[in-house]
Amino acid sequence: MSQMQQESARKQAVADDRPGAGPEVHGPRRAKSSKTAPTHDGIPVRTISWKTRLRRDRQMILMMVPGVLFLALFFYLPILGNVIAFQDYQPFLGITGSDWVGLQNFVDLYFNPDFWVALRNTIVLAVWQLVLFFPVPLGLALIVDSLISTKIRRWFQSLVYLPHFLSWVLVIALFQQVLGGAGLVNNTLRDMGLDTIPFMTNPDTFPLLATIQLVWKDAGWAMIIFLASLAAIDGSLYEAAAADGAGRWRRMWHITLPGLRSIIVLLLILRIGDILSVGFEQFLLQHDAVGAGAAEVLDTFTYFAGVVGGGWSIGAAAGLAKGVVGALLIYAANKVAHKMGEPGIFQKKVG
Amino acid sequence: MTTTLHERRAVKRRSKGLTFNPGRPVWKEPASPFYNAVKGVIIGGISLSILIPILLVVATSLADDKQLIAAGGYVLWPTHPTFAAYHEIFSSDFMFRALGVSAFITAVGTALALFITITLAYATSRPVMFGRPVLLLVLFTLLFAPGLIPMFLMVKQLGLLNTVWSLILPGTFAAFNFVVMRSFFMNIPTELIEAARIDGASDFMILRRIVLPLSKAVVAVVGLFYAVGFWNAFFNAMLYINDQTLYPVQLVLRNFVVQGGSMADAIGVTSAPPPQSLQMAIVVIALLPILIVYPFLQKHFNKGVITGAIKG
Numbered sequence: 001m002s003q004m005q006q007e008s009a010r011k012q013a014v015a016d017d018r019p020g021a022g023p024e025v026h027g028p029r030r031a032k033s034s035k036t037a038p039t040h041d042g043i044p045v046r047t048i049s050w051k052t053r054l055r056r057d058r059q060m061i062l063m064m065v066p067g068v069l070f071l072a073l074f075f076y077l078p079i080l081g082n083v084i085a086f087q088d089y090q091p092f093l094g095i096t097g098s099d100w101v102g103l104q105n106f107v108d109l110y111f112n113p114d115f116w117v118a119l120r121n122t123i124v125l126a127v128w129q130l131v132l133f134f135p136v137p138l139g140l141a142l143i144v145d146s147l148i149s150t151k152i153r154r155w156f157q158s159l160v161y162l163p164h165f166l167s168w169v170l171v172i173a174l175f176q177q178v179l180g181g182a183g184l185v186n187n188t189l190r191d192m193g194l195d196t197i198p199f200m201t202n203p204d205t206f207p208l209l210a211t212i213q214l215v216w217k218d219a220g221w222a223m224i225i226f227l228a229s230l231a232a233i234d235g236s237l238y239e240a241a242a243a244d245g246a247g248r249w250r251r252m253w254h255i256t257l258p259g260l261r262s263i264i265v266l267l268l269i270l271r272i273g274d275i276l277s278v279g280f281e282q283f284l285l286q287h288d289a290v291g292a293g294a295a296e297v298l299d300t301f302t303y304f305a306g307v308v309g310g311g312w313s314i315g316a317a318a319g320l321a322k323g324v325v326g327a328l329l330i331y332a333a334n335k336v337a338h339k340m341g342e343p344g345i346f347q348k349k350v351g
Numbered sequence: 352m353t354t355t356l357h358e359r360r361a362v363k364r365r366s367k368g369l370t371f372n373p374g375r376p377v378w379k380e381p382a383s384p385f386y387n388a389v390k391g392v393i394i395g396g397i398s399l400s401i402l403i404p405i406l407l408v409v410a411t412s413l414a415d416d417k418q419l420i421a422a423g424g425y426v427l428w429p430t431h432p433t434f435a436a437y438h439e440i441f442s443s444d445f446m447f448r449a450l451g452v453s454a455f456i457t458a459v460g461t462a463l464a465l466f467i468t469i470t471l472a473y474a475t476s477r478p479v480m481f482g483r484p485v486l487l488l489v490l491f492t493l494l495f496a497p498g499l500i501p502m503f504l505m506v507k508q509l510g511l512l513n514t515v516w517s518l519i520l521p522g523t524f525a526a527f528n529f530v531v532m533r534s535f536f537m538n539i540p541t542e543l544i545e546a547a548r549i550d551g552a553s554d555f556m557i558l559r560r561i562v563l564p565l566s567k568a569v570v571a572v573v574g575l576f577y578a579v580g581f582w583n584a585f586f587n588a589m590l591y592i593n594d595q596t597l598y599p600v601q602l603v604l605r606n607f608v609v610q611g612g613s614m615a616d617a618i619g620v621t622s623a624p625p626p627q628s629l630q631m632a633i634v635v636i637a638l639l640p641i642l643i644v645y646p647f648l649q650k651h652f653n654k655g656v657i658t659g660a661i662k663g
Contacts, residue, residue, distance in 0.1 A: 050480070057479040059554035064485050067471030070524045071488055074505065081501030095504075140397075143390055148375050148382070152394070158649050159398055165641050167583030169605045173634050174404040176609065177411075177425070184407060184425045191423060216400065224652065235358065235376075242378035248386075281586050285609055299499070306500045307590065319498030327495040 085317040105317035115318060117293065118301035125278040125297065128207045129214060130271060136219040138264065141226035142256070157227075160220025168281040171217050175209075176200060200286075203294035210282060210295075225267070226260065233259040266337050273333025276326045298322045403427070405638070412436050412631035424627050436628035437636075446603070446636065453582060453599040456518045460581040464523040465574055472529050473558050476536035477544075492526045499590075506591055517591035518599065522580060528573045535569040536562060568651050575648045582640060604637045 054061070085105055087098040109115050140160070147153040163171065178184045179199040186196040199209060237255050246254065280299040287295045287304075296304075298318065306315020375381070406427055411419070413436075414429040440446045475486045497505075502521065511517040539562060547557045563570065585601035592598065598606075608630045 053480045057481075057554075060474045060477065060479040061481055063470035063474040063554070063558070064481060066467045067474075067524060067529075068485060068488070070467055070520075071492070073509070074502070074521050074524075075492055075497060076488075078497035078501040078505040079495070081504050082498060084500070084504070143393060146390070147394075156394055156398065157652075158646075159401055161649060161652060162641075162645060163401060165579050165583075165645060166638065167585060167601050167604075169585050169601045169609060170583075170634065170637055173604060173608045174408065177407055177631070177634075178404050182424060187423045187425060220397075239376065239378045242380075248380065284586065285605065288610070302499050303590075307503060312500055312504075316498060316500040319500055323495055323498055330494055 082316060082320045082323075084313050085320045087313055089312040089316070091312065101313075105313045106321065108314060109317050109321065112314075114292070114296070114305075115301060118296045118298050118318075121294065122276060122278055122297045125207055125210060126275045128211045129278060130268075132208075132211045133214050133219065134268065134271065136215050137222035138226050138260070140219060141223045141230060142252070144223065144227060145230045157220075160223065162220075163217045164221035166217065168217075168279075168285060171213060172282070172285045175213060175216075201289050203290045206286075206290045206294040210279075210286075213282060214279070225263065229260050229263045230256070262341075265340060269333045269337050269340075270330070273330040274326070275329065276322050405642075408631045408634045408638070412628055412635045414628060419627060436632040439629060440632050440636070446633075448596055449598050449600045449603045450636070452515060452518075452597055453601070456515055456584075456599060457578050457581040460519040460522060461574055461578040463519065464525075464528075464577040464581075465570065467524050468529050468532055468573060468577075469558070469563070469570070471524075472532035473536050473562060476533045489526055489529055503590060512591055513594050513597065515597060518584065518587050519581070521587065522577075522584060525577070525580070528576055532566075532569055532573055535566055539565055571648055572651050575644070575651075578644070579641065600633075600637045604633055608633055 048056075081095070084095060084098070086100060086102060087095070088101045088104075089095070089098045144153060144156060147156070166174075176183060180186070181196065181198065181201065183200075185199070189196050199205070202209075233255065238251055241251050241255055276298060278297055280297070283295045283297050283300050284303065287300060289295075292304075299322070302315045302319040302322070305311045305318060309315075407425060410426050410429050411424075413432040413434070414422075414426045415431045415433045415435070418426055418430050471485070471489070475482045475489070506512060506517050506521065511520065543561055543565075544557055547561050552560065583601060584599070585605055588597075588599050588602040589605075592602070
């Protein structure tokens with residue numbers, strides 16, 4: 001036991017001192033000294049017994065307790081709860097009392113047309129988001145970066161970050177007030193004697209509406225990561241290019257875009273890996289207004305089939321299938337990103 | 352790194368005590384009126400698309416009956432501003448209770464979440480025993496989610512259904528915030544911590560006296576993320592709460608504004624302000640706290656707290 005602990009401690013010490021060792025850190029990093037076994041060129045020169053380490057690190061270990069407790073209660077135990085996907089779960093019988101049905105729930109899912117509608121809608125929405133949402137933050141960042149007045153720049157940034165912090169309920173409420181059947185635009189149309197346009201309730205145009213809502217809410221915030229990459233481009237490159245006679249478009253094509261290439265590729269790959277998650281509250285809130293045919297996505301399917309409809313096991317099966325496929329996709333996307341020499345998963349979300 | 356003329360100019364200006372505005376670098380061609388116009392239209396259009404809906408709800412909530420009817424339901428500027436709608440909403444304790452629930456889950460939730468995140472992020476940011484395996488436990492959460500139904504069953508199992516704790520506890524940790532926090536802690540020079548240790552400080556004391564005072568910006572930003580998350584959460588309430596007296600503001604907003612439910616049942620409204628104003632007043636009540644805290648916290652966004660973490 002103690003031998004094993006020492007061994008792993010040594011490995012950990014080695015891993016900690018190697019630059020860019022963990023999946024979460026990239027680039028050189030300050031060598032951690034003296035708290036673990038000191039190492040030279042990755043080779044431990046001295047080891048400390050695990051008892052000493054335990055005594056020395058006891059406060060740090062104590063600090064991990066609340067977080068680990070949280071993870072156990074609200075992450076790892078619920079993961080075990082997914083076993084009901086393989087049961088005919090009855091709330092009054094509980095997990096231990098319900099019958100095991102093997103893969104029956106997944107077979108039912110396969111023959112359930114609603115599930116396929118939800119899957120289709122999810123993928124359609126993901127494609128819309130990829131085409132219409134993805135380029136917007138990039139374009140915005142290029143415009144903001146080109147602003148010379150720091151005042152306008154700061155003011156504009158503050159304004160476009162704001163909608164990210166509004167809840168989906170609020171965003172949908174605001175959209176209703178402007179575009180809804182009794183909203184500002186339709187009121188004006190009616191006053192002018194024109195026909196009203198059912199922006200908020202037409203299932204055919206719903207993917208477009210949903211994407212516009214997403215752009216309104218999050219495009220500004222998503223810009224932040226592009227702005228950071230733009231700021232990291234060496235300014236002297238632009239000066240040199242200008243001296244060689246490159247105009248603004250040539251500079252953008254030959255300096256700016258290559259400078260952003262890696263971040264664009266990375267975000268794109270990770271978005272594709274995350275294709276089964278298109279959002280949840282946004283679609284749940286508009287489920288009634290446009291109908292399940294357009295607004296049902298995998299997550300809302302899980303909710304309506306499971307919690308509302310009482311088909312706990314079917315819902316859990318849908319959720320589990322989505323979770324597993326989603327995890328595999330994210331993992332694969334991350335691998336692709338690594339293969340292309342880009343850092344990994346943490347660029348997935350910007351807040 | 353070579354400095355450009357334009358950077359040198361900026362440094363000179365700053366040394367003269369002028370505000371940092373580098374202006375147009377010499378090598379850049381003068382702005383063309385055409386591009387400026389295009390940029391102006393885009394920036395103006397986007398700004399208006401954000402400002403107008405907000406102005407619309409604020410103005411409509413304050414508009415009086417007569418103007419509202421004349422304008423057909425919406426106004427962009429109240430000619431005779433009145434707080435009648437707010438009066439009405441706060442005439443029963445329904446909205447007070449919702450605000451109280453939201454304020455409670457936001458305050459307690461954020462405090463708890465910051466505590467969990469800070470301690471875990473600090474402990475795993477240093478090479479200590481169990482640091483690696485615990486880190487892997489957290490990183491796995493980025494890959495996979497337990498799913499809605501198992502979460503529901505867990506909350507039910509813990510006996511939290513229909514209590515405010517069901518709105519607080521499941522949200523007290525987010526791996527993304529953990530990553531932001533941890534990468535900030537990892538950039539704190541080890542020497543500082545070593546020095547404190549030699550002076551006899553315990554790990555708790557180092558965290559409180561050395562690390563946290565250096566991390567105000569990241570604590571502010573992560574705290575904001577958590578607070579906004581708690582204030583904005585509506586689905587958890589829909590899932591876990593049946594009891595109307597425990598509804599947070601977002602659920603009230605959803606039931607009465609998005610779903611268009613009748614407020615008369617809840618508040619006992621008889622007449623007075625038109626329903627439009629009432630609805631808008633609820634929107635404003637949900638919006639206002641965000642608008643109030645936002646300016647204080649948004650100044651941290653550009654300091655690289657978030658992007659620093661993202662770039663590793």
